[in-house]
Structures are given as C-alpha cells and as structure tokens.
Amino acid sequence: MSKLVAGNWKMFGDKNMISEIKKIDQHCNEVRCEVAICPPFPLILSAYEQTKNIQIGAQNCHTDINGAHTGEVSAEMLTEVGAQLIIVGHSERRQDNYESNDIVKLKSEAVHRAGATAVVCIGETLKERETDKTLSVLQEQMLNSLPKNVNPLNTVVAYEPVWAIGTGLVPEIDQIRAAHSFIRGFLASTYGAEAHNVKILYGGSVKGSNAKEIFSISNVNGALVGGASLKSNDFIEIITAASNSI
Ligand code: PEP
Numbered sequence: 001m002s003k004l005v006a007g008n009w010k011m012f013g014d015k016n017m018i019s020e021i022k023k024i025d026q027h028c029n030e031v032r033c034e035v036a037i038c039p040p041f042p043l044i045l046s047a048y049e050q051t052k053n054i055q056i057g058a059q060n061c062h063t064d065i066n067g068a069h070t071g072e073v074s075a076e077m078l079t080e081v082g083a084q085l086i087i088v089g090h091s092e093r094r095q096d097n098y099e100s101n102d103i104v105k106l107k108s109e110a111v112h113r114a115g116a117t118a119v120v121c122i123g124e125t126l127k128e129r130e131t132d133k134t135l136s137v138l139q140e141q142m143l144n145s146l147p148k149n150v151n152p153l154n155t156v157v158a159y160e161p162v163w164a165i166g167t168g169l170v171p172e173i174d175q176i177r178a179a180h181s182f183i184r185g186f187l188a189s190t191y192g193a194e195a196h197n198v199k200i201l202y203g204g205s206v207k208g209s210n211a212k213e214i215f216s217i218s219n220v221n222g223a224l225v226g227g228a229s230l231k232s233n234d235f236i237e238i239i240t241a242a243s244n245s246i
Helices: 015-030 041-049 075-080 091-096 101-113 126-130 134-145 173-191 193-197 208-215 232-244
Strands: 004-008 034-038 055-058 083-088 117-122 155-159 200-203 222-225
Touching: 004 083, 004 155, 004 200, 004 232, 015 034, 015 041, 015 232, 034 083, 041 055, 075 083, 075 101, 083 101, 101 117, 101 134, 117 134, 126 134, 134 173, 155 173, 173 193, 173 200, 173 208, 208 222, 208 232, 222 232
Parallel strands: 004 034, 004 222, 034 055, 055 083, 083 117, 117 155, 155 200, 200 222
Antiparallel strands: none
16 A cells, blocks of 8 residues: 655644645655645645645644634634644643543544544553553554544554654664554454555654665554654655655
C-alpha cells in the first residue's frame, strides 16, 4: 500500500508559512506516496485553497456537530474548510487536556460522521515501556479509543511512543516492528480482513536521516511527523524516503 507522510504542525505556524506548504505541494506533483499537513486551525482554509497535490488536515475536533462549547471546533466545521483528515488522541492532548480513551473514541466517531479520516494516536510512556507494559497499553488504547467501524478509508492508526515525540529519541527497529505487528494483529482480529489495509504510521522524531530505515520496517505504512514537518526541505526528505520505499 502507498505510504502516508503526515505533518503535525502543533501550535506553530503563521500566514507566512503557507509558502512552506506550497513548496511541499509543488514537490508532491509526482511522488509515489500520500502527503498531508495538519496546520493550526486558522491556516487550514488558505492551505487547502493553495494546494492541489497534498491533503490538509486538522489536529483536534470536538465530539458534537455544534452547540454551546465556547472555543471548540467541530469535525464538520473543519471538513467544510478543507480538512480531509483529523488527528485525534495525540499524546499532547491526552496529557495536557486530560483526554481519555472514551473521549478519543467519540472524537474519532465525530470525524467519521463528518466524512473525514481519523488519525488515531496511541503510544506508551517511557515508564510503561520500562515496565514491560507497552503492548498492554497499546491494546487498552485501541480497545477503548478506536471507533466502531474502522476501514482503510476512514481510519489511520499512529503509533507514537510518548518518549520519542520531540525528543530526538527513536525506538530500536525491532521495537517499532513489534509494536506495528501487534497493532496490525489487533486491527485484523477486531475489524476483519479489510483492516489489513488500514495504514499504521510511526511517529516520534522521524527525520530525513532515519526515515528510510523506519519505512523499511514491516507494517510501517508511513509517518506522523512533528518538528521535521515545519520546514519544507526537511519534510521533503522524508517524503522522498516514503516515495522511494515502494
Ligand atoms: C508528533 O507531534 O506527532 C511528533 C511525532 O513529533 P516529532 O516528530 O517532533 O517527534
């Protein structure tokens, strides 16, 4: 299956950085992978209007369509301005905003309701890895935060070890392989044969220098990239690695 390279800009970026998105879009005219950028909400519409080869996404949404929820944005509002995929359950939101698995599941279902793809993030903390709880944590997160009807079009799973996000630390190749194989097994046994084509992204300090090796691991179907997605040259190196890994 073709790989997906998705950039998570977090709370970075201003109007001037649309030019970075345009450079990435131009580069993606002929690549053999899918590419997405998830900028902060205020940039989604102009990013969408100024690109044609990449998808634009969002980093969060509310569970409801609309209502008295000051400061919140619904999945429908995001798809209306061009978001085709929406990240839910990023570890920064699970930590900073106390988002539980139950909330993440409701958000994933809201993304489906709006007709977009939910990029559902899961991953263990360093303490959980050191106490051999990685697979049980992943299982618990998948059981309770994945939506009801998962298929390759409506859901992407992002495996992001919390300790690897923004730290420059990357798990051993075998650790990534084991986690992705476990996730694939869970998806197949829960959602059936179709789940073999659900993309599983790796996220956590992916950069141009390690992307090729990470993309060669079985069941790694792309990457969710934070820091290295903010500069077009850095992100394009990762896109090139994905495009060449077919
Ligand atoms: C992320 O924010 O999802 C992420 C993986 O960040 P970084 O690539 O900077 O580790």
